[in-house]
Structures are given as structure tokens and as C-alpha cells.
Amino acid sequence: GAGQDVGRSCILVSIAGKNVMLDCGMHMGYNDDRRFPDFSYITQNGRLTDFLDCVIISHFHLDHCGALPYFSEMVGYDGPIYMTHPTKAICPILLEDYRKITVDKKGETNFFTSQMIKDCMKKVVAVHLHQTVQVDEELEIKAYYAGHVLGAAMFQIKVGCESVVYTGDYNMTPDRHLGAAWIDKCRPDLLISESTYATTIRDSKRCRERDFLKKVHETVERGGKVLIPVFALGRAQELCILLETFWERMNLKAPIYFSTGLTEKANHYYKLFITWTNQKIRKTFVQRNMFEFKHIKAFDRAFADNPGPMVVFATPGMLHAGQSLQIFRKWAGNEKNMVIMPGYCVQGTVGHKILSGQRKLEMEGRQILEVKMQVEYMSFSAHADAKGIMQLIRQAEPRNVLLVHGEAKKMEFLKQKIEQEFHVSCFMPANGETTTILTNPCIPVDISLGLLKRETAIGPVPDAKKPKLMHGTLLMKDNSFRLVCPEQALKELGLAEHQLRFTCRVHIQDPRKEHETGLRVYNHLKGGIWDGYPASQIIPKKKKKTLNLDYLVQHLPDGSITVESILIQATAHSEDQGTKVLLVSWTYQDEELGSYLTSLLKKGLPQSTP
Amino acid sequence: YRDLHTFELHAPTRLIEWARGNRVCVAGYGQSGGNEILQLIPPPMLLTKETQGLCPERDFKVECGGFSERPVYSLKYVPDTSLLVTSGPPDSSLQVWQVSTEDSDVIKSVSTIATENGTGQSWAKIATISAGAPRVLHGSRLDRVQITEVESRKNVYTAACRGSEELSDLAFLDCNTLLLCCATGRLCLADIRQPQSLVEATSVPSAPCSEQWCMGTRHGAQGLEPSSQPVARLSSRGLLTLTDLRKTSEFLALAKARVPSPGSGAEFLCISWAPALEGYLAISGFDGTVHVYDTQSWDSSGREAEPIFVHKGHAFGGAGGSRDPPLVTVHMWHLQKPRTLLSAASDGSLHVWDWVQPCGKC
Numbered sequence: 001g002a003g004q005d006v007g008r009s010c011i012l013v014s015i016a017g018k019n020v021m022l023d024c025g026m027h028m029g030y031n032d033d034r035r036f037p038d039f040s041y042i043t044q045n046g047r048l049t050d051f052l053d054c055v056i057i058s059h060f061h062l063d064h065c066g067a068l069p070y071f072s073e074m075v076g077y078d079g080p081i082y083m084t085h086p087t088k089a090i091c092p093i094l095l096e097d098y099r100k101i102t103v104d105k106k107g108e109t110n111f112f113t114s115q116m117i118k119d120c121m122k123k124v125v126a127v128h129l130h131q132t133v134q135v136d137e138e139l140e141i142k143a144y145y146a147g148h149v150l151g152a153a154m155f156q157i158k159v160g161c162e163s164v165v166y167t168g169d170y171n172m173t174p175d176r177h178l179g180a181a182w183i184d185k186c187r188p189d190l191l192i193s194e195s196t197y198a199t200t201i202r203d204s205k206r207c208r209e210r211d212f213l214k215k216v217h218e219t220v221e222r223g224g225k226v227l228i229p230v231f232a233l234g235r236a237q238e239l240c241i242l243l244e245t246f247w248e249r250m251n252l253k254a255p256i257y258f259s260t261g262l263t264e265k266a267n268h269y270y271k272l273f274i275t276w277t278n279q280k281i282r283k284t285f286v287q288r289n290m291f292e293f294k295h296i297k298a299f300d301r302a303f304a305d306n307p308g309p310m311v312v313f314a315t316p317g318m319l320h321a322g323q324s325l326q327i328f329r330k331w332a333g334n335e336k337n338m339v340i341m342p343g344y345c346v347q348g349t350v351g352h353k354i355l356s357g358q359r360k361l362e363m364e365g366r367q368i369l370e371v372k373m374q375v376e377y378m379s380f381s382a383h384a385d386a387k388g389i390m391q392l393i394r395q396a397e398p399r400n401v402l403l404v405h406g407e408a409k410k411m412e413f414l415k416q417k418i419e420q421e422f423h424v425s426c427f428m429p430a431n432g433e434t435t436t437i438l439t440n441p442c443i444p445v446d447i448s449l450g451l452l453k454r455e456t457a458i459g460p461v462p463d464a465k466k467p468k469l470m471h472g473t474l475l476m477k478d479n480s481f482r483l484v485c486p487e488q489a490l491k492e493l494g495l496a497e498h499q500l501r502f503t504c505r506v507h508i509q510d511p512r513k514e515h516e517t518g519l520r521v522y523n524h525l526k527g528g529i530w531d532g533y534p535a536s537q538i539i540p541k542k543k544k545k546t547l548n549l550d551y552l553v554q555h556l557p558d559g560s561i562t563v564e565s566i567l568i569q570a571t572a573h574s575e576d577q578g579t580k581v582l583l584v585s586w587t588y589q590d591e592e593l594g595s596y597l598t599s600l601l602k603k604g605l606p607q608s609t610p
Numbered sequence: 611y612r613d614l615h616t617f618e619l620h621a622p623t624r625l626i627e628w629a630r631g632n633r634v635c636v637a638g639y640g641q642s643g644g645n646e647i648l649q650l651i652p653p654p655m656l657l658t659k660e661t662q663g664l665c666p667e668r669d670f671k672v673e674c675g676g677f678s679e680r681p682v683y684s685l686k687y688v689p690d691t692s693l694l695v696t697s698g699p700p701d702s703s704l705q706v707w708q709v710s711t712e713d714s715d716v717i718k719s720v721s722t723i724a725t726e727n728g729t730g731q732s733w734a735k736i737a738t739i740s741a742g743a744p745r746v747l748h749g750s751r752l753d754r755v756q757i758t759e760v761e762s763r764k765n766v767y768t769a770a771c772r773g774s775e776e777l778s779d780l781a782f783l784d785c786n787t788l789l790l791c792c793a794t795g796r797l798c799l800a801d802i803r804q805p806q807s808l809v810e811a812t813s814v815p816s817a818p819c820s821e822q823w824c825m826g827t828r829h830g831a832q833g834l835e836p837s838s839q840p841v842a843r844l845s846s847r848g849l850l851t852l853t854d855l856r857k858t859s860e861f862l863a864l865a866k867a868r869v870p871s872p873g874s875g876a877e878f879l880c881i882s883w884a885p886a887l888e889g890y891l892a893i894s895g896f897d898g899t900v901h902v903y904d905t906q907s908w909d910s911s912g913r914e915a916e917p918i919f920v921h922k923g924h925a926f927g928g929a930g931g932s933r934d935p936p937l938v939t940v941h942m943w944h945l946q947k948p949r950t951l952l953s954a955a956s957d958g959s960l961h962v963w964d965w966v967q968p969c970g971k972c
Contacts, residue, residue: 201650201670201960204616208668386672387620412714413675420644420677 009064010037011166011192011404016159016441018139021055022166022192026066026098033110036067039075041432048077054135057083058168059152060090062098069095069112069120078123080135084143085126086151086273092121094231101320101349129153129275147171147181148382150269150276156186161442163188165396170194172388175205176241179278181384183396189439191398195405195428197383198414205380212239212378213246215338219374220254220309224336227373229324229351231317235342235380237270240296243311247295254309257299259323299323304330317342320349329369337373343381386414393422400437402427445474445481454485500588506601508570511578515559517570520605521582522555525563525597565590566597612949613964614923615653617670621646622958624878624939629687629694629709633673636954637682639698647676647685647696647717649709652962670960676707676717683733688760689740693720695748695760701725702734702750706760723763725754735777741785749777752792757802767802778824778879789855793876795823795843799855809858822846822876826891828883842905844881844893850915852905863908865915869896878939878956886948890918894938898925900953902965919965924955 008027013020021042027035043051055077057065068091071077083091095117102108112120127133132142138160143153147170154167165188170181219226230236243256270277299312304327314324319339328350331337345351353361354375361369384392393401401418403411403426415426429435455470473489475482490497510517554562561568566586573579582601586594623636634652638645650670683698694717696705704723723746725734734748738760745766749755755769755777775792783789788800799809823846828839840852840862848869852862876895884890889906901917908915924936936957944950950964 199672201617201619201672203653203668204618207615412716413672416677416716417646417675 008035008037008067009058009168009194009404010067012042013157013164013166013192015157015164016138016162018053018159019051020139020157021052022155023058023064023168024055024066024068024071025061025063026070027063036070038432039071048075049079052077052079053139054079054141055081056141056155056157056166057081057087057091058146058155058166059084059149060087060094061149061169062094064168065091066095066098069116072120072123073112073116081120081124082127082133082135082141082155083124084151084153084276085128086269086276087153088121088124088126089269089272090151092117097316101318144183145179145181145276147174147178150178150273154181154183156183156188162439164190164192165398166192167194167392170384170388170392171382172384172391173205173382174278175238175382177237177277178382181392183392185395185397187397187399189398190400190402190437191393191396192402192404193389193392194383195389195403195411195414198386198389198403198405198411200385202385208378208380209242212340213242215340215376216243216311217246217250217252219336219338220252220311222336223309224334224338224373225309225331226311226337227324227327227331227339228311228313228342229317229319229328229339230313230315230342236313238380239342240293240313244293244295252295254311255303256293256296256311257303257313258293258296259299259312259314301326318345318349318351319354320351325350329363332369332371332373335372335374338376339373340376340378342378386417389414390418390421393418393424398424399439400425400427402429402435402437404428443481445483447472448482448484448488450488451483451485501585502588502591502594503583503585504594504598506582506584506598507573508580508582508601508605509578510580510605512580514570514572514580517580517582518559518561518568519555521568521570521601522553522561524605525553525561563597564593566594568597568601611963612966613962615668615962616923617960617962619648619954619958619960622939622956623954623960624683625685626940626942626952626954626960627685627687628942628945634670634952635685635687635694636960637678637685637696639681639683641681643679645678645680645682647678647682647694647707649673649675649711649717672715674709674711674715674717676719678705678719680705684736686736686738686746688738688744688746691740691744691760693744693760695723695736695738695746697734697736697748699733702732702748702754704734704736704746704748704758721763723748723758723760725756732776735780737781739782739785747780747782747788749780749790751776752790752796752798755780755788755790755800769800769808770806771798771800771808778822778876781825781827783827783855789825789827789841791823791825791841791843793822793824795821795845797825797841797843797853797858799858821849822879824876824879824881826881826883828885839883842881842883842891844879846876846879848896849912850881850893850903850908852908861910863905864910864912865903865905865908866912867893867901867903867917868914878937880938880940882941882943884943884948885945886943892941892943892951894941894953898922898936898938898955900938900941900951902951918968921951921953921961921963921965923961923963924953924957924959 009023009025011022013022024037042048057068096114099111099114099117103111127143129143129145132140134140140158142156144156146152146154146168152168152170154165154170156163156165163186165183165186172180174180216226228239247256312327314327316322316324319325319328328339341351341355345355350361354371355377359371361371363369401424411428415428418424418426427435451472472483473486475484475489487497508517552563556562559570566584569583571581571583573581584594584598584601619636621638621640624639625637627635629635629649632652634650635648636650637647651673653669654667678696680698682696685694685696687694692709694707694709696707702725705719706721706723708718708720732750734750737747739745744760745757746760747757752771752773752775755771756765757767758765775794775796777790778793779791781789786802788802790798790800801807823843826842840854843851848867850865850867854862878895880895881891881893890902890904892900892902894900900921902919903915904918924938936955936959938953938955941951941953947964949967950962952960952962954960
């Protein structure tokens, strides 16, 4: 068509067992079932209401919400639908408008009704920006400002510590009436971003505006009339502000009109949602209503017949009905006049026909209308380009990025660019494809107070900034995770505790009596042979860093030596008088120390000790 | 202006090259790596004869891109192949890349043409041709000029030039004739069939030794003897000389451009002939402007020439105030539309503009 790709956005995300549907758009180019997303993908059997935890709509453009009434009323979904307040207010208007064209003008039958739109909107829960909404105990969502159009939002979906951010359509550069998208460093596991304009290097806004103003000015200067069909809300406000400023600067006298009803409605919505506009508007709104223009007046049907130049903004936007079509019919025959189409026009509308080059149109009653007026098209749509996408990724710091786009275009270059700059994985699935993202979830575990107390009593004072290694037993029962000390775990499981004790034999050449050998060992161990052996490992249970060897190594009355809990006994060898056998015994917990002592003693005792 | 369109690239470029299929190529020259080579599809309005005002497709589209660690100072497509060659600091080696838009949109690095690196060598200037086998003419200094076959990386010719002057430009006049321009302004002609001989063209008027020169040759003119087209040279002081290669002992014309002084260096000096307008050339690199001159009114007096048109767009772009005004890094004529040029500046801006002929001519 006119170079724009208007797809049907609909993404299904499964996160930590929850299923969320993002957007529910309609494809404007098709007339049959292909215009709706294929909902059979969601679940083959079972009801959608049971399967989906919620539906989120990013903004009121029909390629993001156009299929919602069909989905909720004709396919069947009764769960919550989340969107921002402006979106909730404006969506039904656009849906109804579109329904009128499709059913009344084109005579379609398998389409949703006005009542369905109303019933659908009853299921909508409106949210505020940056407000955390608990969908259920585990699932929460939060909306962020996206720019693009009034009420457009990016949504963060969070379950436990896993999260996904869906951008919808967004814009990273502010314009005259909306700000730029913004998100905090929320570090989602996945960022889903649209990328339709990722490979575009855009003509500067100044150039577009300059050309638009030039065309309008030229037409008005030669006495012609300019018709600009618009939707009630959206780019219309942007263009009004633009024209008003231009008229003021150039001191132009030709009148500019805005359709009746449109001004009030627009003003009403902008006043209602003033926080959604940009800083400048909010500031000036206090002094004067930005949407009450000095040079732009309300239109009256009769004015269309006035001689002389003028500019008129009229609804609806595709010239398919109503006032804009009426005015068009009056002015089409004069080549001094001009009509500027502001955006995509659906097939079948007059807007679409004249943009395709048709100059003879069949109207009602088989009347032929010859179009001699100039037909221009302009696109002021606000989407993020590659630079904008990089900016958003930089702001949010996701671990993975997924790019969605309508065409199966290869965007290997952008993928590499993102991967290289941010060291994250970048995915770009085709329509219908499933992408699996691996996350590292943190699982919270309760620790028993007893274990905590015991572990903190050992070793150095715990440092809040450093991880501390603890030993315990993990009990997983039902949906709870608990970390307890082993004894308690055994108790709860009804198991008896067993102690493991190891004994090792070390042969020593020593013809003397056992108790003398024992004394030799004792003196040997008491002397400084502990160099190189970390104190914390020898005495893990003691807080002191220095060794008190008197305390550590003890000579018991029965001749045996203890080193902490390790027992060393000297016994005679059964056959060889000159050899003594040292029995080194330790418990399982003291394995390290036991092994160390064993290898030490295997090296032999120094001869010099008495 | 008849038309002016401004775009902003993600990173500034110092080259604009035309590729097959009306594609435009730009590349980053940042010192810290991560430079992108971008092959762009210009908006349809640039390709049509009629200038459209509010045409829906007004944007450049990135068709494919590649990543270069080195800054890319020069880039040339190799005719009749899907390859391109780039060069840039820190040495005079060349990088060969493959563009294959069918399978993927990534420009892949395929090979490197290494050169012996002596001391004081800067980056190589390059020119390409496809005569038999695709070849690239390259060198950073007068005594290091060589022709290498792109695919086999075999050296097929080395110029027997004496002198270690830095080169500012080189070109194939035809498949056998080379034109070399030194930064000092010295022009040399070489015939690759006679490696030992070298023809000197006129030197430039004597000047302070810090003055640097670059050249512009006319290409695209069919049927005409390449050496019959005058070669233009531009100095960092704004001096312009036109030389007829058949009569190298004298200047065809001499003029001076009105440029700010002191000059901001010769890094981005650029001069080029209009492919579709006889006698017109454009210069840039002194400040944020591009000048267009009609050389048919020039003589050998060396007096100041009045530009037909000055594009000032870059000076008014983007962040003003404390930042240094942007410097035009390169300009390039449109191959078919006679008065359309593309220019890029150090702030990343890319302009496409078309000027209106002042009264009298058409």
C-alpha cells in the first residue's frame, strides 16, 4: 500500500507458568479471517479464559486492539484486559468507527457488533503509569510511558523474579504534544521490542514539517482550500500546533477550521489525560489551554462553500464517511485545492482509492466524481528507529532482546549490533514461531532460625556484602523450600543420625614403648608444624584467628593425643617390635584435618625429639 | 534550494560511495572500534526525475551493514563483483568485504591485503577497476604504489616512483593509466605497461609547506579520452588548479576559493567534478559548507572565484552553542540528477540537496 506495514500484533508470553497475551490487533489489509490473529495457537482445547491469566493492550491503534471484541466476545474470553486510562477511553471510539466502515459500507457479516464492543470494554481494567497492578498472587504488571500516541504504554510483566517488558509501539524522541518513551533500569529477562523502522534512517522531522507547511502555504496563497482528514486524536493535535505556530510566525490570515465536535472531544480527552502529554504542554496548559488555538476555529458546514482560501481538519481520517467526505466532494473538482492524507487508509475507502491514483470515483447513486484537486500523502508516524531501540535497551538493561516485525526480513546486522554492544542474546522469530528464553530464576528459600544462629556463631563476623557459605539441608515439601540444620532434617524425616568415624593406620619406626611414641608425637605436633595450614580450617568452630597450641593439642592421661576432635593412639605392632602403629581417627566432619594429620605423620617423626 | 533533505546517521562518515543499483555506502571512522559500514537504499524521491514534496517514502533504508574494528577512511566497490575494499589507520593494509544481499544483510569480512609497513606510513588511498580480473590500486606513499588482484591478493604491478611523499589521492584513468596525486600537490601519470617510466605533471604554485592538496578527476564520461578531462586540484588554502593531462606544462585555469583562514587542516579536503554538468565542480572540507563552482568562467589569473551556490545546511544542524561547528567531511554528486549532491559532516548529518540554477543558465 502506501509503504506502511500494518500488521496484526499479538504475542503470547509464558512466564513462570503464567500465560499473558500482549495486544490483539487486526490486519487492515485483509477482508477475511486472515485479518484476525489465529487464536487456535493459544490452546488446542480448553477455554481461553482458563488458559490466559490476562490480556494487555498497549495502545489504541487498530493493529494492536482491533481484534479485541472479536477475541473476547466471539472467540470467548472473560478474564481481565489491562490498558491505560486514555486507551480505555479512546479504543471503543475507534473500534466503533471501524466497525461502521466494515459492516455498513462494505457489508461484512462476520464481524463484531456495537454491543460486543461495549461488553468487551466492561472487562477492561484501567491502569496508571508506574502503578504495580497485582493480577493475581504471583503475577504483576506495570505500565511505562511510550510516547507514540496518547495513552500508549510499554508493559512490564513480572512473576517472582522473572520479568518481561513489552514495548508495543514507542518513540524515543519527543514531539510537539507527546514526550519520549522512558523506562527505568528494571533489568528484565526479556525485552520485546517492535522493529518495523529499525532499518530506517529517517528524514528529519524539520524537513517533513517544512514540506508540509510549504504545500499548505502554496495552496492557500493561490486561493485554494486544503482539506486534512484526521482522526479525532493523534497526529491531528500535532499538526494543529504546527500550523498555529506557522500562521502566527508568518502572520497569515486564511482561516483554519477544526470539525465541530472534534475540538470539544479532543480537548476533553487531553484535559482528562494531561499527564500523558509532554512537559511543555503541561506547563503552558496552566496559563492557557494549548488546545484552544488562536487561529483555529470551529467549523460549520456552511463554511465549506465560502470563497477564498482555508484549511480544514475534518473527521473521519480515511474519507470514508461523514464530514470529511462531504467536504471532499465539494472541493474535489477544483485543481487549486489540495487534500493531504495523514496516514494509512484502509482498502475500500475513498482515501485509499485516491492515494492509489484513482481520479474518477463512483459515489452513491452512481455519480462519478472527478478528482482534480491535488492529492498528497504524509507520514508523521512516531516509531523508534535503530538508534531508538539501542537507547531503550540501554535504559532497561534486559538480559535478552526479542525483535518483532511484520515481514520475514533478515535483520542479521541489527541482531549483531545489539549482541555486540550489549552482550545479550537477540532473537527475531517469524510469525507463528516460538522462542524459548533461558532465565536464571532466584528461588527464595526459608532458613530456620536455629541454623542461622548456629552458622553465624562460627567463623568471622558475617559481612553484609559478601556471600557466606553455610551448610544445611534443603527440604522441599509441597510448595515450600526450607533450609534447616541436618539434625532437624533427620528428626523431621524420622531418620536416625549416624556418625561416621574413620581410622587410619600410620606405621612409625620406633622400638620404644607405646607411651613414649605417643609423647614423641605429642611434642612433634605441639611444635610449630602448622605453618601453611590456615587457622580457620584447623579450628573452624573457633572465632580466634591465632592458634593456641596448648589448647589445640592435648595429651591425655591414657597416652592418647587429641587434636581437636581427632584422636591419635600409639599401639604396638602385632609382629614387629620396632614398629609402632599410630591409629588416627576422626569423624566425617573433620575429614580435612584428619587427612592433613595423617599425611603429616606419614612423613615420619623427627629423630631429635626425646 | 530546489530541495533539501536532512538525515542523521548514527555515526559520522567521511565517505559517500555509489554502488550498483543506486545504493549509497557510508562508514564510520571512530578510533575506538565498533565502526559500521552501511549500504543504504536511498528514498525513491531521490531516484525519480521529478522532485516530490510529500512522498511517503522519504527515508534511507539500511540494506546491509558490516562491522569494522578499524576506522574506515576510504571505501571502494570492486566493479563486477560483490566485493568492496576499505582502508584506514593504523597501517596501509586493505580489508576486503563481501556484500551478499540475498542471504543476509551482513557485510562480511573476507580477507586482508597486507602491505609492507615501513615507518611513517599512514593509511592507503584506493581505487578499483575490473579489467580482466578485479584489481585495486593502492598506496599511502608515492614509492609504495601497487596494484593487487583482489581475489588472489597477488601483486601485479609496483610503481617505480621515487620519493616518499604522502599520497592524497589516486585513480585509474583507464585500465592502463594511473594518476597519482601527492599531498604536496605533485601529480604523476604512470602507464602500467611501462613500469619504469613516470610522467610528471605540473607542480602547484609554490606555497607554505604545510599546504596540502587533493585532486578530483572526472569519470563517467563515455567515449572521451580519459586524459582529455581536466584534473582539478584543491589546496588547504583554497587554491584551485585545473590541468589538462595532455599539456601538463601549464595550468588550464587557476582560481582561489573564498575559504576561512586559518584553514582547519586538510583532513577532509574534497573536490569533485559534476558527472552531469559540464565544467561544474564542488569543494568542501574547510568548514560546514560545500561550494559549487562553474569553472568555465575561470582563467589562469588565480583570482578569487565566486561560487554558483553554497550549501550551508550543516552549519545549522543539531547541537549549537558550545560545541564546535560541524565540519563537512565529504560530498558526492548524484550520478544522474545534474544538480543534486549528497554531503556529510562530522556531527553525523547527511544532507541531500538540489540547488536552483541562478538565472541565465539552465
